[in-house]
Amino acid sequence: MTLRKTAGHSGRKLVLFFVHAARMSSLALQSLSWIFLAPFRGKPIRWGATFVQMVRIGVESVPIVSVISFCVGLIIAMQAAYQLERFGATIYVADLVGVSMCRELGPLITAIIIAGRSGSAIAAEIGTMKVSEELDALQTMALNPIGFLVAPRMIAMMVVVPCLTVIADFVGIAGGFVLAISNLKIAFIAYFNQTAEALLAKDFITGLVKSFFFAIIIAQVGAYQGFNVQGGAEGVGRSTTTSVVVSIFMVILADLMFTMLFYSTL
């Protein structure tokens, strides 16, 4: 009996997983068509709302992204120096900080901060609108909620997250810089040259490509969870939490796949 119960339970979960996956892909396709196709069919993008979102998601996140990346840069530099000191190779701290920030940590930290800060906001906003019938009101005014709400947020994300990633990369490297100059007594110019030599354009560009796709994931998960709200305030809370958990999970999975694609030695 318990076996059957367990099998039934996990079967239902599995089916539910595929249902969610299918619905989410359909939402993603619709959003992309509202961004890339609809403008040619006489349904212009709402640039005003898009800029508002860019400010909310991007400009307002600059301080927190900077502070956290700076700290992460410092941390990596300290950990690296601790190991490299034994070999008298502390100058390589520059390589380590530069490459790991640009390839991995810059995009990843930015994505996680934005998922927590803005992905959740998208879920909560759309969810609250669903609960208070505002989504229905949009529809009865012949306005499509995806075109009206999701498209501006998604465009804003796609533009702003790579920009924030660039900031995170540079501020993180600056963090390593500060530690190297103050603690490791490495000359300013030596550290600078070492970083410039270690970094390839590929490191930087793959990071940006990743962050662009992270942006799509965060916007889509947020919007999907918002549309999926059931019930009242409690439902909004649950969907908001789920949006953060799911988008961080999916960002890390995507990161794994991109790393395999770009750097796999297998």
Add this chain to the structure above:
Amino acid sequence: MTEPIITVRDLHTSYGHRKILKGITLDIYPRETFVILGRSGCGKSTLLRHLVGLNKPDKGQILIKGIDMVTASEEEQNALLRKMGLLFQNGALFNSMTVGENVALPLMEHTPQESSTIRIMTRLKLGLVGLSGFENFMPSQLSGGMKKRAALARAITMDPDILLCDEPSAGLDPIVAAGIDQLILKLKTALRMTIVVVTHEMASVFMIADRICLLHDGEIKFLGTQAEMRQSKDPYVLQFIERRADDENLDPDQYLQDLMAE
């Protein structure tokens, strides 16, 4: 007789296994005020949501100006919706926008007018519902009655042919509720619209209705004019008019069984 503007044929719908509407058939004619009456949970709001395509029926036809709302393409539906206004039960104003922006939104999105023209039209509509000077207020700063009136202004910004109102007087004190009814009557004469009102308030029914449809358990119990309703001998209609509660049938054995049931 003129052609009906809204035609509903054999409409069936359900939430899960629970049947909500069981074969509704009715016609609504241009420029009449049609009231859908019934107790809470009888499916009257659901019927209204079907008229604007928010819900899809299990079976049946809904023709608006001759176009089937169920099978129409998105373009056709949108064209129809632009000429319809829906007043939601709780207003459903966009809380992130000011009252003025709420009212202006359909104009901004669907018409090529200059923003100065839109501003004038917005003030005009707000004036019609008695809210001039409130365009810069947020919906959260308004009282319940004012929210309803602002929502009504938004519903009529596109000068619709059909105005649908979901319980316009629910949750309002009798004086404000009567004010909303007056407003509906005023709009009807000023804008020559077809008005469909869902309600359970007998007082407002007799104030505004041309024809009345009484729903009970997803079926039409009565359909006719006010005078016909007053003369009706149907016990359920009488019970509704006289505001009598259901007779309490207490079967002790059944009650005990319900309590003890697993």
